[in-house]
Amino acid sequence: MIKLIVGLGNPGQQYEKTRHNAGFLFLDSLATERSCVWSKESGFQGVMAECNISREKVLLLKPQAYMNRSGQSVGKVARYYKLTPEDILIVHDELDFDAGVLKLKKDGGHAGHNGLRDIIAHLGANGFYRLRIGIGRPPAGMVVADYVLSAPSKNDAQLILSAIDHGKGFIDQITTGDITAVMNKLNS
Secondary structure, three states: OOOEEEEOOOOOHHHOOOHHHHHHHHHHHHHHHOOOOOEEEHHHOEEEEEEEEOOEEEEEEEEOOOHHHHHHHHHHHHHHOOOOHHHEEEEEEEOOOOOOOEEEEEOOOOOOOHHHHHHHHHHOOOOOEEEEEEOOOOOOOOOHHHHHOOOOOHHHHHHHHHHHHHHHOOHHHHHOOOHHHHHHHHHO
């Protein structure tokens, strides 16, 4: 059962609408839909909310360090609440999928994603779940960092928001542990 959902992104107004903030966008939308209230938790280096999902308390976390330092916040929350990696769902942008593609998986490496790299380092394991929101690949010759830190086109932004809405529809199933069924639906 999922007890912590982490959305990855970068803090600050200049990053709000960038591709790299797909995880933040997902959690903001979920929190609004579920009437969850955010509070700053400086001890955890993040902004947190407590939500009732399928009649269970689930924590939402948006780390407030930059993406490549997300693991500090996730590690502190995991240790404080005595969570295993299997209790955690990370929602993040995915370069390897076209904009709007949504997939769920467990385990795996970081595939060059600095937020995941730092989380794996701070948890000492990679056994968490990942809800991956496709943002597409940069055009030939464009630096990946410039691409992920820029706003998507209007069409891609709409595809990403549609994926977020679609993903929220599976949150109850994911948090209650019906993950294989969700994987079968999303990954096929």
